[in-house]
Amino acid sequence: MHGLLCLACALIVFPLFWMLSTAVKPPQEIFAGTFRLSPERFTLENFRAAMTAVPIVRLFVNSLVVAFGVTVAQAVTSILAAYACALMPIPGRNVWFAFFVATMMIPFQVTMIPNYLLVSKLELLNTYTGLIVPQAVTGFGIFMLRQAFRSLPRSLVEASVLDGANSWQTLWRVVVPANRTAIAAVSILFFINTWNQYLWPLLVATDRSMKTLPVGMQEFVNLEGGTMWGPLMAAASMAILPALVAYLLAQRYILESFVTAGLKE
Amino acid sequence: MPFARAQVARARWRRSAVLTGTLYLMPAALLTGVFIYWPLVASLVLSFHEWNLVSPTWTPVGWQNYIELFASRPFWLAVVNTGKAAAALTLLAVLIPMALAAMVLRVSPQIRNLYRVVLFSPSVISMAIACAVWLWIYHPLYGVLNTVLRLVGIEGPRWLSSGDWAIWGIINVTVWKSLGYNFVLFIAGLLMIPSEMQEAARVDGATEWQAFRHVTFPLLAPTTLFVFLTTFILAPQNLFVPTQILTHGGPNEASNNLGYLVYQLGFEYFRAGYASAAAMVTFLLFLGLTALQFYLAERRIHYES
Numbered sequence: 001m002h003g004l005l006c007l008a009c010a011l012i013v014f015p016l017f018w019m020l021s022t023a024v025k026p027p028q029e030i031f032a033g034t035f036r037l038s039p040e041r042f043t044l045e046n047f048r049a050a051m052t053a054v055p056i057v058r059l060f061v062n063s064l065v066v067a068f069g070v071t072v073a074q075a076v077t078s079i080l081a082a083y084a085c086a087l088m089p090i091p092g093r094n095v096w097f098a099f100f101v102a103t104m105m106i107p108f109q110v111t112m113i114p115n116y117l118l119v120s121k122l123e124l125l126n127t128y129t130g131l132i133v134p135q136a137v138t139g140f141g142i143f144m145l146r147q148a149f150r151s152l153p154r155s156l157v158e159a160s161v162l163d164g165a166n167s168w169q170t171l172w173r174v175v176v177p178a179n180r181t182a183i184a185a186v187s188i189l190f191f192i193n194t195w196n197q198y199l200w201p202l203l204v205a206t207d208r209s210m211k212t213l214p215v216g217m218q219e220f221v222n223l224e225g226g227t228m229w230g231p232l233m234a235a236a237s238m239a240i241l242p243a244l245v246a247y248l249l250a251q252r253y254i255l256e257s258f259v260t261a262g263l264k265e
Numbered sequence: 266m267p268f269a270r271a272q273v274a275r276a277r278w279r280r281s282a283v284l285t286g287t288l289y290l291m292p293a294a295l296l297t298g299v300f301i302y303w304p305l306v307a308s309l310v311l312s313f314h315e316w317n318l319v320s321p322t323w324t325p326v327g328w329q330n331y332i333e334l335f336a337s338r339p340f341w342l343a344v345v346n347t348g349k350a351a352a353a354l355t356l357l358a359v360l361i362p363m364a365l366a367a368m369v370l371r372v373s374p375q376i377r378n379l380y381r382v383v384l385f386s387p388s389v390i391s392m393a394i395a396c397a398v399w400l401w402i403y404h405p406l407y408g409v410l411n412t413v414l415r416l417v418g419i420e421g422p423r424w425l426s427s428g429d430w431a432i433w434g435i436i437n438v439t440v441w442k443s444l445g446y447n448f449v450l451f452i453a454g455l456l457m458i459p460s461e462m463q464e465a466a467r468v469d470g471a472t473e474w475q476a477f478r479h480v481t482f483p484l485l486a487p488t489t490l491f492v493f494l495t496t497f498i499l500a501p502q503n504l505f506v507p508t509q510i511l512t513h514g515g516p517n518e519a520s521n522n523l524g525y526l527v528y529q530l531g532f533e534y535f536r537a538g539y540a541s542a543a544a545m546v547t548f549l550l551f552l553g554l555t556a557l558q559f560y561l562a563e564r565r566i567h568y569e570s
Contacts, residue, residue: 009383019398035412081293088286103301109527110544114304137296161278167285196391214393247389259453
C-alpha cells in the first residue's frame, strides 16, 4: 500500500523535480539524451539567462498587483452581496442570489470575446484596470459567503440591531469578524486562482511590460532557433517556487479552504 | 420601556435595510451585469453575424455560422476529442483519487498528511507554467519521457506532433493537475463516514473489498457525485491551457477541443461571429449534459439510500 502511494507521489512530483534538475544543468547535459536525475556539473547560468531574457521582476510585480487587486475586489463585492442576500430583509433576495449563482454555469469562453471587445474599446488593453475590473465579481464567492453568513446565530445580528447599530456597522463589527475564517479561506482561493490564471491576461496584456508570469514565461517557447529549455526551466522554477513555498508553509490552511469550498457546494 | 425601544430599533432597521441592502447588492450586480450577462447576450447576438474583430460593422448572416460550424471537420473533431477527454478525465481523475484516498486512510494521520500535501501540490501551481515543463518532458529527442523509454528499448512517439497521441498528451497533463484536488475531496468525504459502519461489516465477515463495495462506496456517493460533476463540467475549460501551450490544437486539428476551438476561431482566425457560435454550442451542450447527469445521479442516490 505504501508502495502504491509512494509511486503515485513520485509520479506527481517528478515534473516539478525535473524542472529544477534541468534548470541547474549546463546545455551539454540537457541535450545529452541520457537520464540523470542530478546534474554532473551544477550551474546557475540558466537563471542568469532567464533574468536577462525576460523582465522577470516586472512579470512578478504584475502578477502580484493583479492577483492582489482581484482578490480584494472579489472579497469586497462578495461580502457586500452575500450580506444582503443572507441577512437583510430586501425584496426578491432569492432572485438576486440566483442571479449571481447562475453565473457559475457560464464558461469563460462564452463571455471572453465581448469582454475583450469592451476592454479594447475603452482602451484598457495593457492596463491593470483592464486586467482586474472585469474579474471583480464572482458568483462562487457570493455563494460561499452567503452560506457562511446564514449559519451565523440570528441573536448576534439581533443584538447589534437592538444596540442601535445600522446595517453597515453591523456588517463590519459583527458579521465580518464572526466569519473571518470563511472570508480568509475564500480569499486564499481567489488569490491562487488569479495568480495562476492564463487566458484573460493572455488576451489583455499583449505588451511585454504588462504581462503576468504565466503569460510572459511563454516567450521562451518557440523562439527562432528553438526553445531555450534551460532558461525556460529556470524561469518556471522562479515562478513556481514562491507559490510552492507559500503552500508548504500554509498547507493546512490552504487544503482546508479548498475542501470546504468543494464540499459546501 | 426596553420592549418598545427594541420595537423601534427593529422597525428602523427594517425600513432602512431595504434601501441599504439593495445598495450593498449594487457593486456585484452591476459588475455581473456588465461583465457576465451582457457578454452572454452579446455573444448570442454576435453568433448571428460575421465580424473580424476590427471592422466597424457586424454583418448579419442569419444561421450561417451555425450551419458552417456543424458542417466543419474541426468542430466534430473538437466534439470527439472533448468527449474523449471528458470520459478519460471523469474515469481517471475520479477512480484513481478514490482508490488512493481509500488507501491513505489506513496509514497514520501524520503520514497521511504528508501524502495529502504532496499529491495536492500540482493544484496550487499555474497550469500555464506546468505546461511549459511538460512541453520539455514530451520533447521527442531530449525529453525525459522518451529518454527513459529508450532505456527500456522503446522508441517513443513524437507525443505532441503525432495525430494519434497529441490529445492524450493533453489529457495526461490535465489528469496530473486535477488528481490531487479530487483526492483531497475524497479524503474529506471518507472521513465523514462513521468508521463503525465498516467495522460492523468486517465483524459480519465481509472482506475488505466487500466492505468497501457495499458499505463505504454507497455512503461516499454524494462526494463521488460532486467530484464527478465538477470534473466533467470543468473539462472543456481545463483543456484550454494545455492545448494552447502544448499543441495549438494540432497537428492538423487532431488535438482540437471545444475549450480551445472558441479561442482559435476568435483570436487566431479573427472570426468573432463564428467563434461565438461555437461558444454558444459548447455552453448549451455542457449545460444540457450536466443537467441530465444531475437528474440521473440524484435519482440513483435517492434509490440507494
